[in-house]
Amino acid sequence: MFTVFLQFLFSGLTVGAVYALVGMGFNIIYNSTSIINMAQGEFVVIGGLLMWFFTESVKLPFFLAAGLTILSAGLVGLLMERLTIRPLKSADLLLMIMVTIAVSILMRGVLMFKFGKDPYTYAPFTEGEPFTVAGAVIQQQTLWVIGVTACCIVMLYIFFNKTMMGKAMRACAVDTTAAKLVGINVSRVVMISFVLSAMVGAIGGIAITPISLMEYDKGPMLAVKGFCAAIMGGLGRGRGAVIGGFAIGILESMTAGYLHSGMKDAVALVIMLAILFFRPAGLFGSVAMSRLRKF
Amino acid sequence: MGRGNFMALALMLLGVAGMPFLTSGSYALTVGIFAGINALVAIGLCILMGSAGQVSLGQAGFYGIGAYVSSVLSIKFGLPVALSMIAAMAVASFAAVLLAVPALRLKGHYLAVATLGFGEIINVLLNEWGPGGPSGFGDIPHLTLFGYTLSSTTANFYFIWICVAAVIIFSLNILNSRTGRSLRAIHGSETASIAMGLDIVALKMKVFILSAVYASFAGALYAHYVTFISPSSFNLFYSVLALMMVVLGGITNVWGGVAGAIIITILPELLRKFEEFDVLVYGLILTLSLLFLRKGIVPLLIEKAVRLKGGSGARA
Numbered sequence: 001m002f003t004v005f006l007q008f009l010f011s012g013l014t015v016g017a018v019y020a021l022v023g024m025g026f027n028i029i030y031n032s033t034s035i036i037n038m039a040q041g042e043f044v045v046i047g048g049l050l051m052w053f054f055t056e057s058v059k060l061p062f063f064l065a066a067g068l069t070i071l072s073a074g075l076v077g078l079l080m081e082r083l084t085i086r087p088l089k090s091a092d093l094l095l096m097i098m099v100t101i102a103v104s105i106l107m108r109g110v111l112m113f114k115f116g117k118d119p120y121t122y123a124p125f126t127e128g129e130p131f132t133v134a135g136a137v138i139q140q141q142t143l144w145v146i147g148v149t150a151c152c153i154v155m156l157y158i159f160f161n162k163t164m165m166g167k168a169m170r171a172c173a174v175d176t177t178a179a180k181l182v183g184i185n186v187s188r189v190v191m192i193s194f195v196l197s198a199m200v201g202a203i204g205g206i207a208i209t210p211i212s213l214m215e216y217d218k219g220p221m222l223a224v225k226g227f228c229a230a231i232m233g234g235l236g237r238g239r240g241a242v243i244g245g246f247a248i249g250i251l252e253s254m255t256a257g258y259l260h261s262g263m264k265d266a267v268a269l270v271i272m273l274a275i276l277f278f279r280p281a282g283l284f285g286s287v288a289m290s291r292l293r294k295f
Numbered sequence: 296m297g298r299g300n301f302m303a304l305a306l307m308l309l310g311v312a313g314m315p316f317l318t319s320g321s322y323a324l325t326v327g328i329f330a331g332i333n334a335l336v337a338i339g340l341c342i343l344m345g346s347a348g349q350v351s352l353g354q355a356g357f358y359g360i361g362a363y364v365s366s367v368l369s370i371k372f373g374l375p376v377a378l379s380m381i382a383a384m385a386v387a388s389f390a391a392v393l394l395a396v397p398a399l400r401l402k403g404h405y406l407a408v409a410t411l412g413f414g415e416i417i418n419v420l421l422n423e424w425g426p427g428g429p430s431g432f433g434d435i436p437h438l439t440l441f442g443y444t445l446s447s448t449t450a451n452f453y454f455i456w457i458c459v460a461a462v463i464i465f466s467l468n469i470l471n472s473r474t475g476r477s478l479r480a481i482h483g484s485e486t487a488s489i490a491m492g493l494d495i496v497a498l499k500m501k502v503f504i505l506s507a508v509y510a511s512f513a514g515a516l517y518a519h520y521v522t523f524i525s526p527s528s529f530n531l532f533y534s535v536l537a538l539m540m541v542v543l544g545g546i547t548n549v550w551g552g553v554a555g556a557i558i559i560t561i562l563p564e565l566l567r568k569f570e571e572f573d574v575l576v577y578g579l580i581l582t583l584s585l586l587f588l589r590k591g592i593v594p595l596l597i598e599k600a601v602r603l604k605g606g607s608g609a610r611a
Contacts, residue, residue, distance in 0.1 A: 036404055087586060094350060097407070098542045099585045101535055106578025113575050220531060224415065231408060266419040269412040276409045277397035 003135035008257040009250060014142045014211060016249020017149035018044065019268075021204035022226025023233065023241030024156065025197035031173035031236050032186075032193040035096045039080065039104035041223030042111075043198045046073050047205025048214030049111060052120040062125070066206055070199050076107070077198025081191050104219060111216040119213040145207040152203055153242055159196075160238070169193060173236060221265075228268040234281050244283070247271075299597070300467055303550055304460060311456040321448040328448070328520060330560040331455040332513045337540040337552030338459075338466055339509030345546035346470060347502045348482035349399070350407040353414030354537045357507040359421055359529030360387045361514025366435045366524060367426065376438045380515040387511030388504045390417075395503045399496060414534050421526040431525025438519045451520050458516065459553070462509060466549050469505075478502060510537075543584055545591020554593050 022040055029037045050072055054065035084099050124141040131138045160166040171179040172189045180186050205214060226241075229248050233240020248268045256264040275283065314327055336354055343349050361383045368379035398409045426432040437446045438454070445451050469475050480488045481495050488495050518524045536559060544555025562580065566573040588595060 036408075084582060084586060088589070092589075093404075094344075095542065095585060095589060097404075098539065099582065101539070102578060102581035102585050104578075105574065106582050109572075109575030109578045113571055224411070224531070227408065228412075235404070260423075262423045263419065266416050269416050269419075273409060273412045273416070276401060276405055276412070 004257070006134055006136035008253045010136060010138050010142055012250035012253035013246060014145050014208070014249070015252060016246035017145045018204045018208045018222065018245075019225045019229045019249050020242045020245025021149055021152060021200050022222055023229030023245045024152075024238055025201045026227055026230040027236050027238055027241050028156075028169075028193045028197040028200070030230070032169055032190050033085070033096075034093060035085070035100065036227070037194075037197065038097060038100040038223055039107060039219070040197065040201055040226060041219030041221065042104050042107040043073055043077065043201025044205040044208070044222050045111060045214060045216060045219045046076060046107070046198075047202030048209035049115050049120055049205075049216070050202070051206045051209060052122050052214070053115075055122050056120075069206055070202050073198045073202030074195045077194040077196075078191060080198075081194035085190065085194070086187070104223075108216055108219060115216055117216065119215040121209055121213045124210040125207075139211065141207075141210050145211065148203060148207045152200055153238075156196075156200070156238065165189075165192065225268050228272040231272050232275055232283060234283065240283065297467075297471075300550075304463065307463075307553070308456075308460060311453070311460075315449050315452065324448045324452045326561060326564050328452050328455050329517075330557045331452070331459050332517050332520075333537070333540060333560050334459050334553045334556035335462055335513035335516070336510045336537045337544065337556040338462055338549055339506035339552075340537055340541045341544075341546055341549055341552035342466055342470065342478075343502055343506040344541060345548065345551070346475060346478040346482060347499055349499060349503065350538075351410040351503075351506065352407050352531070352534045352538060353394070353410030353412075353417075354506070354510045355529045355531065355533035356410075356414035356417035357387045357391065357510035358514040358517075358533060358537075359417055359526070360390055361511025362518035362524050362529065363421055363425055363514075364511075365515035366432075366518045369436050369519075370426075370432075370434065376436055376519055377440060380438070380512070380519070383515045384508050384511045387507045387514075391504045391507035392500065395500050399499045399503065411531065411534065415531055418526055418530050421529060425526060427525070429526060431523060431527075433523035435518050435522040435524065437522065438516075445520075455516055455520070458512075462512075463549060463553065470549065474498065474501070539581060541591075543581070543588070543591060545594040547591070548593045548597070551591045551593040555591070558592070 022044060025040045025043065026037065029035055029040075047069055050069040051065060054060045054068050055062065058065075060068070080103055084103055085096065088096055088099060124139070125144045126140050128140055130140060131143075158166075160170055168179065168184045169189050169192065171182070171184055172186055176186055179189075208214075225248060226245065229244035230236075230241045232244030232247065233242070248271065251267050251271065252264050255267045311327075315324060318324065336358055340351060340354055343351055361380075363383075364386045365376070365379045365383035368374045368382055369376050372379075374382070394410070394413050398406055398413075401409055422429050437444050439445070440454075443450075445454055470478070477488070477493050477498055480491065480493060481498060485495060514529070517528070540555030540559045541552050542555070543558060544553065545551030563573065563577060566576050569576050584592075590598075
């Protein structure tokens with residue numbers, strides 16, 4: 001009984017880690033631009049598929065492949081910002097969101113053209129026997145996913161709290177105009193936020209692909225779940241998205257295990273609706289702060 | 296209704312009447328039917344967004360409710376199709392009320408996301424509880440009106456576009472009424488509208504229900520024309536597509552919804568010859584048109600027409 005529970009818990013933590021990364025990606029962009037980037041899920045797919053391309057097709061060593069994948073994803077984020085978001089600078093927010101949706105369709109088109117509709121996977125980071133904890137089996141890759149996510153969280157924390165650029169980005173999140181007045185280059189902040197969030201997404205994709213496979217059209221579902229995570233924690237709050245992501249991952253796998261696998265996808269959405277209706281600021285956000293936001 | 300709208304309507308009806316004679320085979324007409332069905336959804340969304348300033352990413356939910364409720368009622372309970380369609384619209388408006396009560400307190404992104412969540416939940420429920428599950432079900436009866444069954448493509452084409460015309464006239468009348476002006480006031484400033492004594496919650500609710508009714512009507516028409524439905528036709532992608540139609544066509548004008556629906560429906564058909572490139576080219580066209588036609592096609596055309604006339608003349 002406990003073994004089964006533990007098994008569900010671990011699989012929940014694995015998916016949850018990716019949701020958390022996607023959720024953080026949403027927050028990074030939302031904070032600097034107030035845009036909901038609907039292409040966030042595609043960054044994860046890009047991460048997984050490019051990693052397959054570099055390791056299995058080009059046969060590069062692991063670290064080089066991972067580095068190249070993350071850099072390429074960052075480049076995609078950069079291009080997306082420079083070519084589509086920046087030209088629209090003063091436009092309506094709705095139009096901006098629609099553009100991110102259009103870009104996500106475009107990305108899916110490119111990915112489908114290059115990789116086709118088949119799912120891809122590659123060897124886990126480390127070969128070896130899975131661990132057993134109280135009877136529950138944990139694959140080594142599961143630990144990698146959680147470890148990589150934890151590393152990302154720590155690095156983002158250091159970036160946002162200890163570096164000048166990170167602090168500038170936080171200032172933009174509070175008030176763009178004021179940030180401009182104290183001499184912060186807001187345009188660069190927006191660009192970096194896209195690069196950063198693309199990289200975070202790609203890291204998630206690299207880590208999760210050996211477990212759950214990756215195909216070109218996985219993006220939208222990942223985006224929806226990651227978005228639920230971000231909303232649950234309070235849109236724009238980094239730590240909130242992490243807790244939200246793990247919570248949704250665990251609840252999902254519990255639902256699939258104990259209730260009904262088909263209802264799995266509804267869980268995140270129901271939680272999200274409940275939070276929107278009863279506590280729109282999120283579980284950890286302050287209500288007063290959220291009222292100040294335009295959106 | 297204004298001269299511009301009257302001309303546009305006459306032009307549209309002329310085009311619709313001529314379509315079956317200009318094209319050979321039923322392929323073009325079938326695409327035309329889907330364009331008409333999509334136009335109904337887009338018009339509803341147009342009013343919701345352009346006039347009341349509310350965003351919905353959940354139209355697929357209402358569209359799906361329309362299709363499923365109407366089909367199930369007509370198959371399982373033997374209800375006449377016309378009646379089951381009306382019942383479907385009633386169910387959809389009930390769902391709209393349930394969603395609107397909490398959701399309309401939200402604005403902007405939050406409302407968009409709440410409606411997205413609603414649409415996706417409906418999709419999960421259709422997958423789970425709908426007859427046939429994810430693979431859907433068929434043998435849905437065609438619509439029968441006054442003893443005549445709409446089974447041929449041409450008949451369906453005419454019927455659906457007559458419905459579109461009726462919905463356009465109805466919508467334009469609403470928009471030019473006191474309600475329409477109040478809606479535009481809400482879009483301008485909620486605070487000012489409240490100060491002027493408008494019951495904005497009731498108004499938003501009404502327009503939300505209206506868009507749900509249009510979408511469910513379209514869904515029911517779809518089900519009874521295609522006679523086979525599965526949940527995949529009513530997923531998030533459809534909601535996004537509906538939003539795309541409206542944004543591309545122009546949210547400030549009902550005709551924008553119609554134009555956007557026609558373009559978005561025809562585009563994938565034209566892109567068929569690109570084969571594996573099709574999604575890529577589709578995404579590229581959408582991205583570019585959003586970047587360069589920001590206000591939407593119809594408002595831009597009207598602007599251009601007004602400039603050509605040198606000022607006042609045409610009005611939307």
